[in-house]
Amino acid sequence: MIRTILYEDNENLRNSLSSLFHWQNEIELVAAMPDATSVMVDIQECKPDVVLMDIDMPVMNGIEALKKIRKQYNDLPVIMLTVFEDNENIFNAICAGASGYLLKKNFDQIIPSIKDVLNGGAPMTGMIAKKVLALFPRAPHTTNNKNDLLSEREQELLQLLIKGYSYKMIADELNIALETVRSHIKKIYRKLQVNSATEAVYKATQNKIA
Secondary structure, X not given: OEEEEEEOOOHHHHHHHHHHHHOOOOEEEEEEEOOOOOHHHHHHHHOOOEEEEEOOOOOOOHHHHHHHHHHHOOOOOXXXXXXXXXXXXXXXXXHHOOOEEEEOOOHHHHHHHHXXXXXXXXXXXXXXXXXXXXXXXXXXXXXXXXXXXXXXXXXXXXXXXXXXXXXXXXXXXXXXOHHHHHHHHHHHHHHHOOOOHHHHHHHHHHHOOO
């Protein structure tokens, strides 16, 4: 069972999401909190596998909470769940270490995205993925670019990650096994010296790797 904590200040949405989790048997909502002021204690006590984090909350917003999480839990997947699709919020969330970025109106994507992020994916809608690409200016190519380290297949996979593809979508697109995708992604992470798909996308767009 996948353990998940939800941070959402809107009571109606929080209740709706709680009902969503109640009617399936793969993900357990271990806590649904109205704000993130106790986020570090919550994580220590509940030991979640994934955190769903609203951005606009009182006292401490979601990006501030994410930064606190990343100081101690670098590998804990945190998916931002928000109504905001403006560049500033997306940029700040990704730079703070968000594992994915979903709009609240995409209610049906929440469960699949939790599964996706645990497989190393970086869940985000197509529109958000396009905005991510537009956010980061490409640096000039140099002879020491990390592009030299990546094989042609690894560059293909990285380009699909940038477009927001999940591991399963990449496997289908390239007609290869899911385990082969995971193996390639691990090599990409190692070569780029990153720990998540979001970091890989950030480095790729910053350094013109893909």
